[in-house]
Each structure stands twice: as structure tokens, then as C-alpha cells.
Amino acid sequence: MFAFILRRLLQSLIVMLAVAFIAFLMFRFVGDPVEGMMGVDARLSDREALRDRLGLNDPFYMQFWTFVKNAVQGEFGISYRLQQPVTQLILSRLPATLELAVVSASLALIVGVTLGVFTAIHGRLPPSTRETLLALGAVLGAGVAFHLLGGGSLLWTLGGGAAVFVSTAFWAKRFFSQAIMAVSLVGVSLPTFLIGIGLIFVFAVEMKLLPSFGRGQTVQVWSGWSTGFLTKSGLLSLILPAVTLSLFQMTLIMRLVRAEMQEVLRSDYIRFARARGLPESKINFRHALKNTLVPVITITGLQLGSIIAFAIITETVFNWPGVGSLFVNSVQAVDVPVMAAYLLFVALVFVVINLIVDLLYYLVDPRLRVDGRAGRT
């Protein structure tokens, strides 16, 4: 186990070094930083002095070494655009991104796994025509009824319809799982920015329920961490971007859990668990779900990484002051230090998450614990 972790850490280190090298190359090939800093009418001697000061006259490998050394200490230089230390810049934006990521990942996991299990259990056979018509009628009827009741407001119409739709999970299970599968296709295929804009249109513009941009009010918790969790406007502003960001992951996790779970439910040990007289709830949530987890953990880990690292589109649509929008603005201004630091940050996120995923495997699946020789005779 110890050797395994050490091996993984070594691998991670190699990955990080490779990414650092690519980040470092950006400095070399995306234009001469001195040109950008000094302007065209600077004197040659001044340029030379600056070059020396910045270490640009050192040999290639020395420069890389300096870069890595600084990166390890959290030094990524000064942003060209904002004239602030890059590290400080990223750290100040990090809370926004992490909070958004944590909320949307939890949302995606909880809803995705629940719906996945539900559709796996109840979606094995298609709903009867009668059930479908009844459920569809109820949902549409409720929509119309609430439309009239609420004086034609969108909130009442949608809310009523949605409430009845959710209730079908209890009385028309097969219809609900079929409908969820259909809706999830939309979730997978629609681009994030469209979903974001659509949500803004419905909930912010039409209903005026939720703010359409920004983080709302934030509170400084401890040194440098500003949270939006503690104010009402902070929480309200979190809803739309979190839903937008989680929708794709949610449908992905749901479909994955569903497919895996259906596979597991067909297996012999589930049949045997039934033959042993265990109740359905125990079979589904204890025996089947745990066996579904290994592939789900893999995908979820990677998805969590991309939620943190590539929330760029969502952050742009909602004008969310996170790392993603910092990156977009930096790309527009060719702010190489920020881009390089961001690259390393993303790599770090993925490496750490992968490490955690590997350790989780060990926790879930005893067959992987090669050194678990306790029971061997």
C-alpha cells in the first residue's frame, strides 16, 4: 500500500514536471516578454539590463530550473495585464470557483446517483400505454390548471407541472424513469452556454427570482477566503451557475450509474441475494450500488476535475468571478504568467483527484488490495 502510494506520487511528479515544461515553453514562444514590457522606444542597454534581471540570458535549462523552483514556492511572477502577483490573483479567485465546483459536483452526484439507481430499478420494462397517458395528462393538466390559477404567470405554470412530474416518481415509476431518460438526453446534448442562457432567461429575466450574474454579497471568513455561502444573495446567485455546471455531469453520472447498475442487477450474486431472502431495498442499495461504484468513481473523479478546471464557459455566462473567467480574460490579453500558472493549477487538480480516485478504489474493492493476505491460508 505504502509502495503503491509512493509510486503514484512519483508518477504524479513526472506529470507535473511535464506540464511545467509545457507551461515554461509558453514563455519562450508566445512572444518576447521584454518587448511587451518596455515598449518600442526603450534603449537597447535598458532592454539588456531587464533581460539580465529577468534571467532571460541564462541557458535554457537554468531558466526552466528557476521556473520550477519558483513554481514549487508558489511564485509565478507578475501578471502582465493586472500588474499583480499571479499567485495572489489566482488565490483571490479560487474560492469562487471552488464553491461553485463543490456545490455543482454534490448536486450532480446526489441527483445523478439517485436518478441512476431509480431508472435502473424501474426502467427495465417500458411503461404501459395507460400509465404513460395518465402521467402525461396529469403533468399537462397540472400545468394548465396552475396557469389559470396563477393568472398566467410562468412560475405557477412551470412549478405546478414540475411538481406533478416529480410526483410521478411515486405513482408512475416506469413513466418517470422513461421520461427522465428522455430529458437526460437533452442534458447531454445541449451546450452549457445555451443551458445557462436559457436558465437566465426563465429564472432571472422572466420570473425575476434569481440573480443573473455575479456572486452576490460575500463574507471574508479567514485570511483571503471570501465565501458566498453565508449571505442570502450569495446563495441565490449560486443556484443558476451551479445547476448549469452540474447538468451535464448529472446526466452523465445518471446514465453511467443506470447502465452499470442494470449490469450488476443481472449478476449471479444479486440473484443469490434474492434467493437468500434479502429485501429489495438491501439488494439495491447495499449489494448492487456498491458494485456499481468502481466505474462511477473513475468518471466522477475526472468530471470533478473538469468542473473545477473548466468551469470557464459557465463562469463567463454568469460573469462569475472565478479562476475560469480570469483565464479567459488572460488569454485575450496574452497574459502568459497567468496562463502558465493556470495550466499548472489544472494539472495539479487532475493529479490530486486521480490519486484520490485510486485510493478510493482500494477502499471500495477488496480484490485490489493485493497485500490483504489476512484471510489467506
Next chain:
Amino acid sequence: MTETSDVRTPVLSVRDLVVDFPLRRGNFRALHGVSFDIAPGEVLGVVGESGAGKSMTGAAVIGLLTPPGRITSGEVYLQGQRIDQLPEAEMVKLRGKRIGMVMQDPLTSLNPLFTVGQQLIETIRQHLPLNEAEARARAVSLLEEAGIPRAAERIDSYPHQFSGGMRQRVVIALAIAADPELVIADEPTSALDVSVQAQVIKVLKKLCESRGAAIMLITHDMGVIAQIADRILVMNAGRIVESGPVGQVIRHPREPYTIKLIDSIPTLNRDPGAPVPAEAAAPEAAAQDAYVRVENLTRDFSLGGGGSFFGRLFGGESRIFRAVNDVSFSIRRGETYGLVGESGSGKSTCAKMIAGLIPPSSGRIFVDGADVWSAEGLASRRRNVQMIFQDPYASLNPRWKVGSIVAEPIRALKLTSSRAEIEDRVADLLRKVRLDPVAMRKYPHEFSGGQRQRIAIARALSTQPAFIVCDEPTSALDVSVQAQVLDLMSGLQEEYGLTYLLISHNLAVIRQMANDVGVMRQGVLEESGPVDEIFDHPKAEYTRMLLDAVPDLDKVA
């Protein structure tokens, strides 16, 4: 049924049971009115080929038919109480508590992510009002009863830490956890080695005696039935063909189907009239005559940890497992060499090395005088040596048509390139294995197990090899199908002078097919020589043990 004279109520009583599968293309009737009784403490053996409806009957009794299958008519009584119409919630309470079940494959019927103890305690507490500690104590005693040594220590192990036979004991312990009145054992020993099989049968029989539980034993193996059952039920195509006391049915079968079934079982004893396979002449033929020669074959597997850089760095001493240890034998041209032994004895590893799938750690293999693992031997080996695998369901690509499967070796070795010629050859090959050439346009799933194994044989023959390695070619097949496949194999051998290496755990198959036999145990060739000599006068203790463990129809009292 004539056993109704028994005063006691039968534990299980099934009347005119009909099971239907309403499919899109019409109704499939799996059981056509099956009726039988099982008395307390009785072992009822249900035999028949796959698809006969044996397992279906068991599943219907315990209420676990796979949808859309359902009981259309008929009645099932447990201790006189009707159970086929019970609502699911009531049925759940019966399962495990009053009807226990043992399933075929011990490797897949335990949840791999929970310890054996967790699964036992969970089942016990589901049915009996015990607390955690009491349930654990009961679990330990159940495991001991099922014959697991040092149960108290092993209860916290995961299923993968047990061998197949041990796992089946755990499954049996699970099935009897709540003292059921009826145990349905669906092929409980088919996935196990003969010696392990005998032990598991003993465990079942003992439990049945000590607890007075009735057992419905479903199997395709007449030998197992002969060993343990009191009464026998022969099924075919969803109907009961014949039933009666075991001895009577096996010795004096009345129905033609039963007679055919019993006749197709290969026995350990050679019929005096049966021809001895090929010519057993020249017993001490010189090694030069040998078509295949295996010299000091050894194969080591490293058990992880040790081999890697960090494993060595951090003191994980490299653990090496010697799967095959200094094995030497030779096969004469046109003859069959049988290799027997329990699972894990290294038979299959040997086969893989000879077929060129994994390199040996040391030792050499000569086929037709050329070293298989040398550069020039490689080319001729690919053409000359072919392999037939155990499971015809897994060894044929389900997404390919049969034509492409059979033609693949021809294409891969570029024996011919013209499309028409390939098609001709494939048609010819399919005819050779007694299949209609039309088969080449179908997919593997459209064929039965026996037909699939013929397809696998056709594929092996497609490069016109002289030597075929057969790794348990019939162990996944029914007895009657097994007989057909074995016949086909000997027919082809005579016709084309093929040389076989036949690996099997079924001693009777080896006796019937092979000229020479080698007995393997833990990687070592214990004994090797002519079949008749070794089977009739075994020298090694292990060979004697293996031969004794074979359930024999003749031993029926």
C-alpha cells in the same frame, strides 16, 4: 408419481406447473405441466440437458423466474401451503427462511465487495431474531458445519480469498443459514473439480441428513445424482420424461430419452468391445518419432509487488509462483495425449505455452522437430498448431459472422487472398464439422453450445494444422453433445491424421479419447504413460485419489 402413499406431507409438492415466456414473437412455453413431490429428508435429483427446464423448475418454485417468464398455471405447495400465488412481499419472507438455494457458479454467486461474514450475518439477521454477536457465532458454526477449516479466522475474509470449492461451501452455509425445509441446489458442483465435487456432495448429503431438509438437486451430471439422490427425475424439453428411485432408473431406464442420456455418458471403464483409440502399437517408440516433444517445461509467475522497482526498494520480496514445474512428455504423430489434473494444476498454462500464447520461463517445445519459441519455429507454429478453447460461448466473437470467424486464421496467415477461395474453404470446413455451409452467414448466438464448439473446431482446422491443443473442449457442454463433439474429434483425427493434446478434468473423456495420459498436480507431472496402464494400475497416490473421486454410475446400490 407413486410416492403419495407416504403419510407425511411432502415438503414440496408441484402440480401441473406451466411456465410461459411471453415474447415479442409469440409465447415460449418453458414448462409443460410438471408435477412431482419431495418428501422430508429426501434428495430428489433432476437431470436433463440444458434447456430441459430443470433450472426453470427450481426458479419457479422459489419465485425467481426472470421476467417476462411467469407461472401460467399449476400449483406449488410448501408443506401443504400454496406458495405460487403469494404476493412478492410474502415470497421474500419464504426465500432463505424456508427455501434455501445453492447456485451453480460459486465464483459469481457471492458479492465480491463484502466479507463472507458480512453476507452470512446479514442473511441470518434477516430471518432470525438474533443480535450481531449471536448471528456471528451462528455464522461461524455454519461455516464449520459446511466444512471450512478455521472458520472463526476466515469469516472476515473476502470471497476472492477462498478457492472455488471453499466458496461453494460458503454458498451452502448461506443457503442453510435459517434452517430451511427445502434446499434447491442448481448445479452445485458443475463448476468444480472432481475431487472438490466429491467433498461438496458429501457436505450437502451430511447437512441433509443432520437437519432433515429435503434437497432438490438439479444437475446434468448423472454421476452426481447416482452418488447422492434418492429419487431421480429426468426432464426433457419442459416435460418430465421419467422418474423413480435412482438405482432403478439408471439400471433399467424405460424411456428412449433416458437410455440415450445414460448411454452418452463416457465411463472410466473401457468397453471390451470398443476399439482402442488408434494403434497402441510401438509403446516404447523412440523420442525421434515424437511429433510434439516437450522438454523440462517450466513457467513462473511473479505475484506482483516484487517485480517492480519500488517493490524491490521497499522490501516486498518478490514472490514467485511456479505454475508449471519441469514437465516433459512427447506425443506421437496422429495420437492423443491427455493431460488431467485439478484446476490450478498447471494444465492450461502448459497448453498455452505449447500453443505459443505465453512464453515458457525455461524448457523447450518442439513441434515437428522445430522449436516453437525460436524465430523460425514461430512461423510454422502459427500454421501447424491451433487451439480449441473451453467455453464456446466466450471464444467466438459475438459481433462477427461465423464465416469471418472461421476465415480469420486463413486471412491472418495469408494462406489465400481471393475472396471466392476463402469462401470455398470455409464452406468446406463447415461441412467437415457436419454443419450446413449456410451457417457462415449467421452469428454465433444463433447456435447451440455444441454447434459453437464445432465452429471453434472448424476455425482450428482452417489452417490445416497437424496438431491441435484442446483445452477442456467439452466441459461446457451437455453429455449427449459432448459425445457428439468427441466423436467428431476422433473422426477428424482418423481422417486427417491430427495429433491432439487433450486437456480435461473429466477422466472418462480422457480414457475414451487418449492414447497416453499425464497426471498433473501443482505444476508437476506426477505420472505419465499409456492410458490403460495408468487408469487400471495407478502408481501415484494422487492419481488413485482422482480416480476414486469420480462419481461412477456402476457404484449405485
